[in-house]
Amino acid sequence: MDRKPQNRYINPLTDYGFKKIFGDKEVMMAFLTDLLQPKVPIEDITFLDKELDGMSEYDRGVVYDLLCKTTDGSEFIVEMQNRSQNHFSDRILFYLSRSFSNQEEKGDTDWDYHLRPVYGIFFLNFHLRGFKPMTLRTVQLKVDETGEIFSDKLKVFTLELSDYRKMKEEDCKTQIDYWLYNITNLETMNTNIPFQNKQPIFGKVGNIAELVHMTAEERKKYNVSIDSYRTNLSVMKNERAEGRLEEKISNAYNLKLNGVPVDVIAKSLGLSIEEVENL
Numbered sequence: 001m002d003r004k005p006q007n008r009y010i011n012p013l014t015d016y017g018f019k020k021i022f023g024d025k026e027v028m029m030a031f032l033t034d035l036l037q038p039k040v041p042i043e044d045i046t047f048l049d050k051e052l053d054g055m056s057e058y059d060r061g062v063v064y065d066l067l068c069k070t071t072d073g074s075e076f077i078v079e080m081q082n083r084s085q086n087h088f089s090d091r092i093l094f095y096l097s098r099s100f101s102n103q104e105e106k107g108d109t110d111w112d113y114h115l116r117p118v119y120g121i122f123f124l125n126f127h128l129r130g131f132k133p134m135t136l137r138t139v140q141l142k143v144d145e146t147g148e149i150f151s152d153k154l155k156v157f158t159l160e161l162s163d164y165r166k167m168k169e170e171d172c173k174t175q176i177d178y179w180l181y182n183i184t185n186l187e188t189m190n191t192n193i194p195f196q197n198k199q200p201i202f203g204k205v206g207n208i209a210e211l212v213h214m215t216a217e218e219r220k221k222y223n224v225s226i227d228s229y230r231t232n233l234s235v236m237k238n239e240r241a242e243g244r245l246e247e248k249i250s251n252a253y254n255l256k257l258n259g260v261p262v263d264v265i266a267k268s269l270g271l272s273i274e275e276v277e278n279l
Contacts (some may be wrong), residue, residue, distance in 0.1 A: 009209040011187035013066070013125055013161075017227035018080040021183075021208055022066055023047065030201035032076065034175035035121065035157060043071045064095065073116035075099050082125040082232045092156055096120050100154075120156040123183065127160050135160055169194050178202070183267055253279045 010017040022028050029042050036042075048067045050143040057216045066078040077095055085091070099118045127133040139156040142149055159176070164184035168248040172181050182202060186193070186209060193271040207213065214222065255265045256279055266273045 007187055007211060009186045009206070010185045010211060010222060011226065011229065012209065013080060013082060014225040014229040015080070016222045017209070018065060018133050021205055022078060024204070024208055025199055027205055027208070028068060030199065031179060034199065035177060045070050061084070074120060075116065075118045077119070079123045080123045082229060084126045084129050088128070092120050092122065096154055115153050117153045117155070121159070122157065123159045123161060125161050127162055128158055133160060135161070135163060135180060175199060230240065249279065252276050
């Protein structure tokens with residue numbers, strides 16, 4: 001009997017896999033360069049302590065997936081999110097605001113409020129609720145009336161991965177497409193990672209991500225991360241199913257109020273006659 005082939009690479013959508021790949025300085029610098037297209041090359045980055053203590057014992061500490069700083073002082077909060085959540089945009093603002101507030105030169109009476117840029121980069125394994133689906137969404141402060149940039153110190157990028165599961169390599173046209181396609185589909189690949197001719201760093205990503213290079217301890221941590229990832233996916237699928245059922249029941253109720261026959265409602269919405277009668 002044929003055995004199912006073993007995966008070649010780790011899953012970057014897991015907590016462990018994401019941090020292992022993007023926690024590499026060279027990989028992170030290449031990704032930030034492709035995302036930001038900076039006029040001046042990024043010379044270096046430093047990974048910072050991910051946990052920022054609250055300003056008092058009553059404040060909530062902030063923990064990011066990855067937090068890094070470039071040589072010009074710009075900070076980057078980089079996260080992988082597998083489950084949609086309420087008030088996600090508010091949470092982004094909370095994270096970025098805390099990074100800004102920590103720039104205050106405490107005790108310096110001459111501090112003039114000059115801030116260094118803070119960027120939030122969020123990989124989303126879902127489409128952002130309440131917004132038009134977009135593979136790359138860029139958010140910053142602008143003047144409504146003129147479109148002028150009010151401040152270039154705060155910028156948010158959301159990178160939605162869902163559509164890349166249905167795409168083919170030839171559908172990818174941009175540098176960010178290459179990254180998101182590879183990140184989304186890496187676990188299912190058994191050949192060398194594509195697009196290395198366009199972005200050589202993907203060769204290093206492959207070396208980092210190959211399961212055969214992991215120690216027993218690393219494999220143990222990765223398995224825990226995989227279990228958590230699968231649990232999140234299962235919960236998310238159940239939430240979607242419950243949401244679809246609630247929508248069906250709401251539609252059935254409205255149709256019933258308007259005199260549509262029970263059997264017609266049941267057949268058109270995929271409900272049982274008993275379910276519709278009990279509304």
